[in-house]
Amino acid sequence: MAKNNLIGGSIWDEYSQNVQDRMNNPKFMGEITQDEAKARGGKLIVADFGAESCGDAVRLYWLVDEKTDRIMDAKFKSFGCGTAVASSDTMAELCIGKTVDEAVKITNIDVEKAMRDPPDPPAVPPQKMHCSVMAYDVIKAAAAQYKGVDPEHFEDEIIVCECARVSLGTIKEVIRLNDLHTVEEITQYTKAGAFCKSCVRPGGHEKREYYLVDILADTRAEMEREKKQALIDAQAAGKFDDVSFENMTVVGQLKAIESVIDRDIRPMLMMDGGNMEILDLQKDAEGKFDVYIRYMGACSGCASGATGTLYAIENVLQENLSPNIRVLPI
Secondary structure, three states: OOOOHOOOOOOHHHHHHHHHHHHHHHOOOOOOHHHHHHHHHHHHEEEEEEEOOOOOEEEEEEEEEOOOOOOEEEEEEEOHHHHHHHHHHHHHHOOOEEEHHHHOOOOOOHHHHHHHOOOOOOOOOOOOOOHHHHHHHHHHHHHHHHHHOOOOHOOOEEEEEEEOOOHHHHHHHHHHHHOOOOOOHHHHHHHHHHHHHHHHOOOOOOOOOOOOHHHHHHHHHHHHHHHHHHHHHHOOOOHHOOOOOHOOHHHHHHHHHHHHHHHHHHHHHOOOOOEEEEEEEEEEEOEEEEEEEEEEEEHHHHHHHHHHHHHHHHHHHHOOOOOOOOEOOO
């Protein structure tokens, strides 16, 4: 393939020299015949896979030693663009010498990295990364044929980004563990969406079942629901130390205040024949929590109710719950 065959020619500069060489002179293009397989004492496997994203297709030939399950030789035929040829050529080379189980572990990322030039820049432009995905899929097809199973047998999880082989479970876990809020952050952490971008949002060159924007929104919503439920459960169990006062519901805040008062304040008031009750709790625009109280018994006519006793109540609540609490007697 010549440089001028590429639209504009400039995209050629985004391919590694290794890729360009394999485009023009693939080392493993060809086929293995049944007669050749018989003569060499191996089992012939022929598997096909086509990619809807660009109309390419690849046929993979394996010659497998059935005694060891080791791939003795590999060839391919590719119907499509130069990147598909280079990716298939690299894939065939990577298969040779491996067992079938080892070959199944080859990913499209392995293929892309094997096509890189030093000092390790990407071998192909992002919009062509999907071509290397065919390598992974046709290997699965060949392995499934050899073992007599369905290709899905080799998939443990739902793959969202085929270019980077990132699963739905991995994306959700990364969002949760790192508290991610944007698709760009997901890409930074997992490489999902970094290449052809079809998995980022609807409207790409290939329709997907899952999109990063939806996974992010759904996972964030799940996290918020779980957080709220955890707060409710903690407050219901009286575990106020596990939840910040600011994050509690109003009911939880009132229960927390009552709990501290019952433990640290009310016993002292009752020793002198007094008591108190909470009338209301309001939050102002500055984030301050105003606790309105009423003194009872001996405390109702005590002069220190507006000074020393009031400050003591406020300090106890601030130290135990939040420095933003203010106590106001009525």
